[in-house]
Amino acid sequence: MPNSLYIACIPLLPLVSFALLGLFGTRVFKNLSGLLATVLLVVSTILAIWVAYNYFFHFGQANGIYQRIIAGQVTWLRFSSELSIDMGLMLDPISCMMIVVVSFISLMVHIYSLSYMKGEERYPTYYAFLSLFTFSMLGLVLSSNMFQIYIFWELVGVSSYLLIGYYYDRPGAVKASQKAFIVTRFADLGFLIGILVLSFYSNTLDFNTLIERLTNPASPGLKTALASSFLGISAITWGSVLVFMGGAGKSAMFPLHIWLPDAMEGPTPVSALIHAATMVVAGVYLVARLFPVFSISAPASLDLVTFVGVLSALLAALIACTQTDIKRVLAYSTMSQIGFMMFSLGVARHGHEEQLGYSASMFHLFTHAFFKALLFLCAGIIIHLVHSNEMNDMGGIRKNLPVTHICFLIACLAISGIPPFAGFFSKEEILQASWQRNKVVFWIALTTSGITAFYMFRLYFKIFWHKPLGHQASHADTAEGDTMIRLPLVILAIGSLLTGFIPFGRFVSADGTPVHTDLNLIFSVGPVLVGLAGIFLARWLYLNKNDAPEKIKNGTRALYTAAYHKFYIDEIYVFITRRIIFNLVGKPAAWFDRNVVDGLVNTTGNTTQIVSKKIKGLQSGKVQEYAIYFLLGAGGLALLFIYGWK
Amino acid sequence: MNLTALLVIPLLTALTILLLRRHHLVKWTALIGSIIQCLLCFVLVAAFRKEQITSPSDFMYFIQQFDWLPAWNISYKLGVDGISIAMIMLTAFVVLAGVLVSWNIEKMTREFYFLLILLSLGAHGFFLSLDLFMQFFFLEIAVIPKYLLIGIWGSGKKEYSANKLALMLMGGSALVLVGILALYFSSPDKTFDIVRLSEIHFSTRTQRIFFPFLFVGFGIFTALFPFHTWVPDGHSSAPTAGSMFLAGISMKLGSYGCLRVATFLMPEAARQYSPTIIVLSCIAILYGAFATMMQKDLKYMNAYSSISHCGFILLGIGMLTRTAIIGSVMQMVSHGLMTALFFAVIGMIYDRTHTRMINEMGGLMKMMPMISTAFFIAGLCSLGLPGLSGFAAEITVFIGSWQRTGLFYRTATIIACMSIVVTAVYILRAISQTLMGPLKNPAFGNIKDANWNERLAAVVLIAGIVLIGMAPYWLSELVRGGADIIAGRLMSK
Secondary structure (H helix, E strand, O other): OOOHHHHHHHHHHHHHHHHHHHHHHHHHHHHHHHHHHHHHHHHHHHHHHHHHHHHHHHHOEEOOEEOOEEEEEEEEEEOOOOOEEEEEEEEOHHHHHHHHHHHHHHHHHHHHHHHHOOOOOOHHHHHHHHHHHHHHHHHHHHOOEHHHHHHHHHHHHHHHHHHHOOOOOOHHHHHHHHHHHHHHHHHHHHHHHHHHHHHHHHOOOEHHHHHHHHHOOOOHHHHHHHHOEEOOEEHHHHHHHHHHHHHHHHOOOOOOOOHHHHHHHOOHHHHHHHHHHOHHHHHHHHHHHOHHHHHHHOHHHHHHHHHHHHHHHHHHHHHHOOOOEHHHHHHHHHHHHHHHHHHHHHHOOOOOOOOHHHHHHHHHHHHHHHHHHHHHHHHHHHHHHHOOOEHHHOOOOOOOOHHHHHHHHHHHHHHHOOOOOHHHHHHHHHHHHHHHHOHHHHHHHHHHHHHHHHHHHHHHHHHHOEOOOOOOHHHHHHHOOOHHHHHHHHHHHHHHHHHHHOOHHHHOOOOOOOOOOOOOHHHHHHHHHHHHHHHHHHHHHHOEOOOHHHHHHHHOHHHHHHHHOHHHHHHHHHHHHHHHHHHHHHHHHHHHHHHHHHHHHHHHHHHHHHHHHHHHHHOOOOHHHHHHHHHHHHHHHHHHHHHHOO | OOOHHHHHHHHHHHHHHHHOOOHHHHHHHHHHHHHHHHHHHHHHHHHHHHHHHHOOOOOOEEEEEEEEEHHHOEEEEEEEOHHHHHHHHHHHHHHHHHHHHHHHOOOOHHHHHHHHHHHHHHHHHHHHEOEHHHHHHHHHHOOHHHHHHHHHHOOOOHHHHHHHHHHHHHHHHHHHHHHHHHHHHHOOOOOOEHHHHOOOOOOHHHHHHHHHHHHHHHHHHOOOOOOOOHHHHHHHHOOHHHHHHHHHHHHHHHHHHHHHHHHHHOHHHHHHHHHHHHHHHHHHHHHHHHHHHOOOEHHHHHHHHHHHHHHHHHHHHHHOOHHHHHHHHHHHHHHHHHHHHHHHHHHHHHHHHOOOEHHHOOOHHHHOHHHHHHHHHHHHHHOOOOOOHHHHHHHHHHHHHHOOOOHHHHHHHHHHHHHHHHHHHHHHHHHHHHOOOOOOOHHHHHOOOOOHHHHHHHHHHHHHHHHHHHOOHHHHHHHHHHHHHHHHHHHOO
């Protein structure tokens, strides 16, 4: 096993670059900031690949089963003798896969940004935030402790906030960053309470011990957790569902997805890294991390995962068909693809036969990272060329951007599930897994993958065809100029082409044993046909300008309008927060405090003053008056003693 | 280590300031005095750790005792445990930052610094003393100068605020005095000594009657609902260093008293009243947070958020478990540093823009990146971002609270947890409206960023926040011993 110091360096090197750039970036490093961050990340990426390689091929297995290995641990905060937050490094198949994905995609984005973000005023700050994000995300996937993952979860959230709001003088970006943070914070509330519930019954925060105690039917913790229920649902199911709520927020699952499309206000490379390839899959990762608890002790919560996943996948795909901002289309497609990963986890169960969905989900996560990052990086170049996010401003630019064009096409084919591109393999496995458990899920998933192909090629045709060639020719030389910008595209395109051939089930599975997946003809042909149908439909409608799309739009007006307005979910949220929370809770609370509570205090003060004003005349200094008071008092007392005394 | 040194330094500084004429000499004396105090605190921690290894189960360390008024059994008695050391360090740091922030005060500089250092003396004395009478004496020293600070150097409706603050805190002190005298007269050998009193088991009746006096009395200092209304007015009228002291330290005098005097000396009553305390602190947490959301003035916003955050302190005490108490003490330190930073930054912004209204600012980040970053860090700490002190403290309180089983305690914990969302809402709202967006007022186009003293003040406080946030272990272990003893008394019959 490699020295744990090397493993620790994987997340720590980006932290170093964050600290250096944060403290001295604007004064010392300036234009070298990007290079510094990139060089450190190269080292980190190499270490990650090396560690993952060694894990999968050398030290990870014991008796043919991949183990969860803790490579080093430091106590960070101790609550009691059992409960403590230990910062640890956990190596298991999914964490090893994730460190590679995160560091690699992050590296691509770092390289891409070297020229894409050149000349930005806050260039060092940009790289500082990017490094902070990379550090947090790597820390998140390596976590060995429930609270450790929560800590990095929050750090990931704040770096996403900082990067969405990178252009802080644009009101749209500021609003979007705020929305993203608050929505995910709301979800994190569930996560936090979920942690409290699960840690209470397992009496530990350590993942290994927690999973062991909450899946072993003989353990007292699990027995109490199953026996104690709230609203008819066992405590362990509550815990799992609440943890899933956190995951759903970060992964933009319905109904907590509203922040993701707005998050596209950030710089495009950031969208590629954070809001497409890495951070948004953290929720999937979290469910996968606790999968034994979900599947063995709380299978009901997996049904919820399935339901939310399927619904998000379908809903997002429908919305994506109607949007015209290319980054928003990509954002909804991300949401839809994460929905695929989610329900794929949801249909998996404990046991060797039924765990295909788990591997499929992780496989899709892996391949998706490549082609989705690629799509966003291409979108960045396109946006630089036409200076607009709107699809309608584009068209016919395939000759201006030859490399981008090919890369974009590859990514579109990959996401549509056309062989031999990567998405085909992972999607095929997902469909197979859902067929095993739930036919309804299968059919919805199949439909959704058809819609996916349709809207992706709608995007493709509208950007690169649709209008006559060359009307953007004036920018032809500047757009794709730098090799630094093209290099990541080409690498990711190769990735989107080849990663599908990795025998993924051999390495990543729920119980550590290899899962054999054979290409099943029925599950391969179906999605491919559906995908091709979607592509041809898009080609018919959007290859050249015609009035067919308009007709279809009018034919399905109700559905189109609803989808165009994102099914009015944002409006519902605005109603709840503005009308109910602000006007019916916040304002009355502030009013009550100033007028009732403080009013009482002031009244006490004023009454005291009034009373003392009234009675201060009593102390007049005149002997005659005192004599009268004395006489009255003495008389009163005398009467009291005579008549009142019994 | 001789604890009297910690009192002598501020006393000497204060007296020297009185003798000086030149303004800059006054400032430098105050600065040097508070730096020495900070250094002494580090020495104290080092000495404490060494002492703790040799005798780990002592109740109090470095005890010093002289007779003061033998006829009444009043003595000068000092001693520390981890909890009071944490408080002393907090005081020293906040005072240092306060001295730095007030560097540009022009009006009656000498008097201002004298009062500030006098406050620091009062706070240090309060945390150090083991004799209730002496503690009360120092508590008063830490109250009266505040009246003058607000009344003379304040802003807005300062007379009203000064009166309100002084009267409410005096009211609190009066309740405390009743409680203290009750303890004195109920103890068999008529003593004010905390160590002695902690060995006595007071009758249930005495405890039940007099616990509320002490708890509410100290509670007023720490913004116990519904006695918190001095907080918004007092904080917003006070001068910057005054607000820092008020929110950073003065509110902790109360919570420390609640823990060390009320809860510790009358454990049985604490158990009985625990649900009431929990309900009140949950109200403060959530209701304070909602009220914060609606504030338009930055200082009011921070004052209300202090009510909400101090709710966590009281919640931790009310939950009575060991972990919750540790969390509560950590929250005292964390809130002290964070809120002091907040007020310092608000003061810096006010000095430049001459407004505290949130909607009149906007886009300040461009003009003063340094101050904005400090504001940002304070905000992130307030909303409990890991890596900054607030997170570690709150999480410890949550874990400690969750150990109490039963629907009531669970609901209370969940209500407290809910505030993390509301906090995020108001903090991000304030940040986005003041710092971000396009520059709203062209008059702010030529304002300058922080100068050296302001930078140094911010760095001192941020260093504390980050240190605790990154490595909370040392703080939680520092207070563990003291919390163990308190919790042990609460748990046993």
